[in-house]
Amino acid sequence: MFMLVNCSNCRTPLQLPPATTSIRCALCQAITHIAAPPPPAEEASDRRQDPPAGPPIPSPFSHAPPGPPPAAHGRKKAVICGISYRYSRHELKGCLNDAKCMKYLLINKFKFPESSIIMLTEEETDPYKIPTKHNLRMALYWLVQGCQPGDSLLFHYSGHGSRQRNFSGDEVDGYDETLCPLDFETQGMIVDDEINAAIVRPLPHGVKLHAIIDACHSGTVLDLPFLCRMNRSGQYVWEDHRPRSGLWTGTNGGEVFSFSGCDDDQTSADTSALSKITSTGAMTFCFIQAIERGHGTTYGSILNSMRSAIRTAGNDLGGGVATSLITMLLTGGSTSGGLRQEPQLTACQPFDVYTKPFSL
Known part of the structure; x- marks a missing residue:
């Protein structure tokens, strides 16, 4: 069963496969991380902590370009x-x-x-x-x-x-x-x-x-x-x-x-x-x-x-x-x-x- 999550950047619905904690959006390339359940107490100390992932490279296609708001006659x-x-x-x-x-x-x-x-x-x-x-x-x-x-x-x-x-x-x-x-x-x-x-x-x-x-x-x-x-x-x-x-x-x-x-x-x-x-x-x-x-x-x-x-x-x-x-x-x-x-x-x-x- 696939779970639906929204892309953290462009909010596009993404299908998350089972046992997956992150997924890359095909539209804006942003990586969305899903919080995993905490490990059992006796195993927590044995788990190696991976370094946090860096911020994804922003895609120019996922949002309107920066700048002043659109003029009244349109963009x-x-x-x-x-x-x-x-x-x-x-x-x-x-x-x-x-x-x-x-x-x-x-x-x-x-x-x-x-x-x-x-x-x-x-x-x-x-x-x-x-x-x-x-x-x-x-x-x-x-x-x-x-x-x-x-x-x-x-x-x-x-x-x-x-x-x-x-x-x-x-x-x-x-x-x-x-x-x-x-x-x-x-x-x-x-x-x-x-x-x-x-x-x-x-x-x-x-x-x-x-x-x-x-x-x-x-x-x-x-x-x-x-x-x-x-x-x-x-x-x-x-x-x-x-x-x-x-x-x-x-x-x-x-x-x-x-x-x-x-x-x-x-x-x-x-x-x-x-x-x-x-x-x-x-x-x-x-x-x-x-x-x-x-x-x-x-x-x-x-x-x-x-x-x-x-x-x-x-x-x-x-x-x-x-x-x-x-x-x-x-x-x-x-x-x-x-x-x-x-x-x-x-x-x-x-x-x-x-x-x-x-x-x-």
Whole structure:
């Protein structure tokens, strides 16, 4: 018979096996100790006392970040994940810069509190912030945990994306889209069904989530029901991507919008700058550029600006080596040539993309 105890840190109910005096929480990693019955008097003196366990390392995913209480208009929270897969055959050049630039944009342009942003990169020293599959899952759980009307949430991912065969018949193209955490070769990828269940379906009325996904095969990686199919002149129609099973893949009343780097059958590119310091993902660069150049008024203006920039952007972005990372990436440079990818917009419900204001 298992006994239920609450985690000493996040209060999640845990099943305690018989004759166990401590248990580790799978969500926040805290160790909960359960008082054992006192030993018989004649045996007490024979027992060796173990040194007391040290305090568990606090997990950033088990509670709201420290800081002032939420403002009246709601909280702003973000998870930013940039994976370079360094020292492997999968190495990418621009993903760490993508993460840094997105954090800069959120703090300085959209007034996200730095304490409400969780960064997952290989540069982090906190073991909970290395972009492993477990940590990315927990960060997504943290992002939507306790959300309330008025909250603005954001998930940015720059790294490898992939796809795998879908045998349930729920995907229009027959494939599930996936994200590849740092340890995907041993722990597996994160499938779009899981992402949808984690951060889309739980969202209540009044909560808004934006996803910025700079990865290959990322068009419908949040499994949102509707995709905005836009042509080169800016005209668009909404495609119905609801599963044939009838399962609702939208929210519980909230709003979700996802900008992704390319269609499900396309790949996303890095930009190879004249200096290594300016290497970024093409999609992230064009999204930031659209905002900085005043094209961020509506969802349609952002998508149109990104798609136009991708079509005309070359693999070389001008600028001097001495130019700072943020200045270079937020102001852009000369472009030439073209990239073969088309940024996409998906959402929970169809809407007029040229009249709905964009805000974070």
